[in-house]
Amino acid sequence: MDERPTLDAIRRAPKVLLHDHLDGGLRPATIVDLADRSGYRDLPTGDPAKLGAWFAEMSNSGSLERYLETFSHTVGVLQNTEALARVAYECAEDLANDGVVYAEVRYAPELHTRDGLPLEEIVEAVLDGFARGGRDHGIRVGALVTAMRHQARSMEIAELAVRYRDQGVVGFDIAGAEAGYPPTRHLDAFEYLQRENAHFTIHAGEGFGLPSIWQAIQWCGADRLGHGVRIIDDIDASGDAPVLGRLAAYVRDKRIPLEMCPTSNLQTGAAASIAEHPIGLLRDLGFRVTVNTDNRLMSGTSLSEEMARLVEAFGYGWDDLQWFTVNAMKSAFLGFTERLELINGVIKPGFAQLKWHGSRPLA
Numbered sequence: 565m566d567e568r569p570t571l572d573a574i575r576r577a578p579k580v581l582l583h584d585h586l587d588g589g590l591r592p593a594t595i596v597d598l599a600d601r602s603g604y605r606d607l608p609t610g611d612p613a614k615l616g617a618w619f620a621e622m623s624n625s626g627s628l629e630r631y632l633e634t635f636s637h638t639v640g641v642l643q644n645t646e647a648l649a650r651v652a653y654e655c656a657e658d659l660a661n662d663g664v665v666y667a668e669v670r671y672a673p674e675l676h677t678r679d680g681l682p683l684e685e686i687v688e689a690v691l692d693g694f695a696r697g698g699r700d701h702g703i704r705v706g707a708l709v710t711a712m713r714h715q716a717r718s719m720e721i722a723e724l725a726v727r728y729r730d731q732g733v734v735g736f737d738i739a740g741a742e743a744g745y746p747p748t749r750h751l752d753a754f755e756y757l758q759r760e761n762a763h764f765t766i767h768a769g770e771g772f773g774l775p776s777i778w779q780a781i782q783w784c785g786a787d788r789l790g791h792g793v794r795i796i797d798d799i800d801a802s803g804d805a806p807v808l809g810r811l812a813a814y815v816r817d818k819r820i821p822l823e824m825c826p827t828s829n830l831q832t833g834a835a836a837s838i839a840e841h842p843i844g845l846l847r848d849l850g851f852r853v854t855v856n857t858d859n860r861l862m863s864g865t866s867l868s869e870e871m872a873r874l875v876e877a878f879g880y881g882w883d884d885l886q887w888f889t890v891n892a893m894k895s896a897f898l899g900f901t902e903r904l905e906l907i908n909g910v911i912k913p914g915f916a917q918l919k920w921h922g923s924r925p926l927a
């Protein structure tokens with residue numbers, strides 16, 4: 565029997581998270597503390613509970629550009645190596661407490677150089693935090709280094725991804741406002757990464773539509789799509805059977821992973837409600853859909869809560885949640901044998917246990 569998973573039970577499931585921003589997941593109390601220590605004076609309030617609520621409220625703006633404005637505060641307190649390592653450590657701890665067993669967490673090194681930190685020190689501090697947090701709390705966290713799409717440092721950041729590939733940086737990404745900043749602006753970085761056999765994902769099809777997705781895949785060679793939610797624009801669902809355009813068919817046929825972040829999409833206006841979120845149709849059509857948090861602070865969420873919202877909206881059961889999780893593990897920027905080990909040794913046994921207990925009361 566496949567009973568409706570509760571939030572509490574979902575928290576105990578071994579989950580995989582591919583799209584989570586380090587600077588979008590700080591604990592409010594940590595922000596206040598870091599601001600005190602560094603003399604950062606611009607926080608809207610010094611009360612952690614109010615600050616958490618402020619981020620969530622400000623992020624319900626309906627546009628990606630406005631959604632990104634609150635990052636000035638998290639980035640503002642992350643300008644020294646102690647702060648970066650601490651936040652990375654706490655990220656690993658928080659994800660582990662939510663039952664995440666493998667995560668790829670991204671951030672943009674170029675945003676943390678305001679007080680003169682070299683890029684290498686930034687990368688090393690974050691890797692140190694992930695490694696210590698991972699060891700202490702039993703989770704594996706890989707880093708994705710992000711270049712900001714409106715800036716011009718993507719080649720340098722891509723070089724960092726390659727230089728630190730054996731120390732815990734598992735890939736590269738571009739993020740920031742999408743409209744007006746197409747992925748091909750950074751083509752040299754993507755071509756370099758391909759020549760280096762390195763992995764990358766691209767935020768595409770969130771604040772802008774199909775041309776962005778098409779460029780990310782067919783010009784830049786993205787392994788995965790950050791969000792990719794607007795692929796729905798290439799699917800005609802008006803008749804009895806949905807009809808896929810050529811780009812949508814390509815994405816599905818090639819099993820290109822979609823890093824979907826439902827709550828974040830509501831806040832930026834990319835979807836109207838969870839029930840109307842394209843994830844339902846894309847899952848039914850067999851796209852390689854994964855479930856993600858994007859920014860746990862700004863979206864006031866966790867991976868378990870994202871899954872619980874989908875359970876509520878679409879009636880998903882354990883088999884669906886396992887399918888999302890195995891999809892994510894298959895799509896991770898980790899070696900093939902390690903992915904298999906996690907799928908067969910951790911994910912499948914963990915979900916089997918929950919399905920078993922889900923159908924019988926725990927004494």
Ligand SMILES: O=c1[nH]cnc2c1ncn2[C@@H]1O[C@H](CO)[C@@H](O)[C@H]1O
Nearest residue numbers: 585587632635670671672739740767
């Ligand atoms: O959903 C998103 N779409 C595009 N960019 C984003 C999103 N969330 C965060 N960032 C941007 O990525 C930077 C590095 O982590 C953040 O500082 C923010 O500007």
Ligand SMILES: [Zn+2]
Nearest residue numbers: 585767790858
């Ligand atoms: Zn994102």
